[in-house]
Amino acid sequence: MSKYRLGIIGCGWIAPFHVQALNRLADRVEVVWTADPDLERAESIATSLDTSAAVEVLADYRAGLDRVDAVSILAPHHLHHPITLDALRADCHVLLEKPFALTLDEADEMIAEAEKREKTLMIALPHRYRLSTQGFKRAVDSGDYGRLFMLDAFMDEDQRNYVTGGWFVKKATLGGGVFFSASAHMLDVMLWIAGEVGTVSMVGTHGGLPMEGEDTAISIIKFKNGVVGTTRHTWFSPNPRIWYTVRAFCERAVITLEVNPLGNLALEGLYCPWVSRVSVAEAGSDQETLVHESDEGLDLTEEVRHFFDCLDSGARPQTDGRVARELMKVVLDAYREAEIKGAN
Ligand SMILES: NC(=O)c1ccc[n+]([C@@H]2O[C@H](COP(=O)([O-])OP(=O)(O)OC[C@H]3O[C@@H](n4cnc5c(N)ncnc54)[C@H](O)[C@@H]3O)[C@@H](O)[C@H]2O)c1
Structure with a gap:
């Protein structure tokens, strides 16, 4: 099993739940950076990770996309679409907090980009x-x-x-x-x-x-x-x-x-x-x-484990773009x- 390099985008209320899961899955993943325009939040999430390695703290996630295989996007809803597209275009797999997007057009563009790039896009419907x-x-x-x-x-x-x-x-x-x-x-x-x-x-x-x-x-x-x-x-x-x-x-x-x-x-x-x-x-x-x-x-361990399992196997996540789009519709x-x- 590979160990994936991951960036966390958005370090607010839900982020500690993802960190708890990531800490439990430390054999599968190495968090390389945390990003939030609110640097104190990014710092606090970085220090809550169980790792001896230094975790970078970024104000702008775009500065870190070339250094990771995947990102967890835990940001406000109107940013789900632009951040997901940035991540996919930088060849990152994406685990995106619900809801998928604001419109079906946005959702369709995100699904198409993931398919074009052959990247995993999983929506966190826990x-x-x-x-x-x-x-x-x-x-x-x-x-x-x-x-x-x-x-x-x-x-x-x-x-x-x-x-x-x-x-x-x-x-x-x-x-x-x-x-x-x-x-x-x-x-x-x-x-x-x-x-x-x-x-x-x-x-x-x-x-x-x-x-x-x-x-x-x-x-x-x-x-x-x-x-x-x-x-x-x-x-x-x-x-x-x-x-x-x-x-x-x-x-x-x-x-x-x-x-x-x-x-x-x-x-x-x-x-x-x-x-x-x-x-x-x-x-x-x-x-x-x-x-x-x-x-x-709200233990997200099995959800986050499923994301990494899909990266390993290439299988479609249970809650992929298609499932999340149906719900949004x-x-x-x-x-x-x-x-x-x-x-x-
Ligand atoms: N699964 C669940 O039960 C559950 C519960 C709560 C929230 N959520 C979802 O999690 C996501 C985040 O919600 P929250 O409650 O943590 O919100 P929050 O406002 O507490 O946190 C959002 C964070 O994103 C940061 N942010 C804003 N712009 C950013 C950018 N350009 N790049 C990086 N970070 C940016 C904000 O500074 C903030 O720290 C939402 O999609 C929400 O629906 C899911």
């Missing part, structure tokens, strides 16, 4: 790589509980300490509201389980965060296989109890995936403790069977319809 999500999908797919006919997902967050200004509050830089930025986590799980979307619509409102886009959104989906789904999501919960719950209603059981931070995720970040559970409530029983229980939280279709109807 839930497919989590053991609890995989356990949930396994239970639904097993057929043990009959045919799936409805999915319901709920995300209950208080982002008063996260959405405080800067790029989070503007539609032009975030790409939309909570539905664009974060409901996609639940939607990705739902698309992974139920497949292609036939129709989708959404409504949104402003609970009270100082942002241009909606901070609260509900969507309704009909999948091509007949399954129906809903997402409900707020970033302005006065009393958040859970990160997200997804319920799968099958003919003979309700299967529930719960992923709950036990502290304040926005403030505690990497140090926030978690509990993740998958349970099955069968028809006629007042007991729930626990299929999975762990302290698994669902979100943008819902927004378009909501705009026509004045529903957001």
Whole structure:
């Protein structure tokens, strides 16, 4: 197995989660530099890497692209497209934080550039790589509980300490509201389980965060296989109890995936403790069977490992540009319809 040279672009809130994964995968990767126009942040992320080698700290990632095989792009959404193109054109493989881009045209250009250069482009949609999500999908797919006919997902967050200004509050830089930025986590799980979307619509409102886009959104989906789904999501919960719950209603059981931070995720970040559970409530029983229980939280190790596995094998990532584009299309279709109807 080769050891890849990597640059980290963007050293904000999510960066310590990537560093934790990279530190666990130190036999596969050497982080050569960290880059952020905010040099203090870049310095802080560089010093949190478990390495005896000197890690360069850059204000401009472009100065380091010729010295790495791959980059992790953890930057504001409006920069995903230009930074990814710069990296691909410098012949770097790219692991890009969600969401893919702001428009489908941007996404198509990024996919085409990766294909032309024969570079791996993976979008970090973390839930497919989590053991609890995989356990949930396994239970639904097993057929043990009959045919799936409805999915319901709920995300209950208080982002008063996260959405405080800067790029989070503007539609032009975030790409939309909570539905664009974060409901996609639940939607990705739902698309992974139920497949292609036939129709989708959404409504949104402003609970009270100082942002241009909606901070609260509900969507309704009909999948091509007949399954129906809903997402409900707020970033302005006065009393958040859970990160997200997804319920799968099958003919003979309700299967529930719960992923709950036990502290304040926005403030505690990497140090926030978690509990993740998958349970099955069968028809006629007042007991729930626990299929999975762990302290698994926003651990990105398996996701980042998958990226390096794909570099080794040349395989397409599970969450490649095509998968991430499909998800983006669902979100943008819902927004378009909501705009026509004045529903957001
Ligand atoms: N997987 C998840 O659950 C999850 C959670 C939070 C954020 N994210 C994603 O991670 C990405 C970053 O979000 P965040 O919360 O860390 O935001 P953040 O604002 O905390 O961090 C972004 C960083 O990028 C830096 N930056 C700005 N311009 C740059 C440039 N030209 N080059 C390099 N760095 C630049 C900023 O200075 C900042 O430090 C987003 O795509 C977001 O959606 C994912």
